[in-house]
Amino acid sequence: MESVNRNLTSFTDWLTGLGCRNYHELEDKYGKEMAAMEYQSYQREQRELATRK
Numbered sequence: 001m002e003s004v005n006r007n008l009t010s011f012t013d014w015l016t017g018l019g020c021r022n023y024h025e026l027e028d029k030y031g032k033e034m035a036a037m038e039y040q041s042y043q044r045e046q047r048e049l050a051t052r053k
Contacts, residue, residue, distance in 0.1 A: 008049055014042050 009017075018038070020026040027035040 008046055009042075011042075 015022065015026060018026060018029075020029060023035065023039070026038070029035075030038065
């Protein structure tokens with residue numbers, strides 16, 4: 001059985017996937033509102049993956 005943690009994405013990897021090195025670049029690229037929405041979506045997804053059994 002695969003470890004749940006293998007499905008979790010580090011924040012750094014997530015930012016890299018969006019073409020950014022840090023949250024500030026994410027805001028510059030997508031705007032503050034969109035960056036916040038993307039981050040909330042990332043957090044929700046990580047919580048769901050962490051609680052899956």
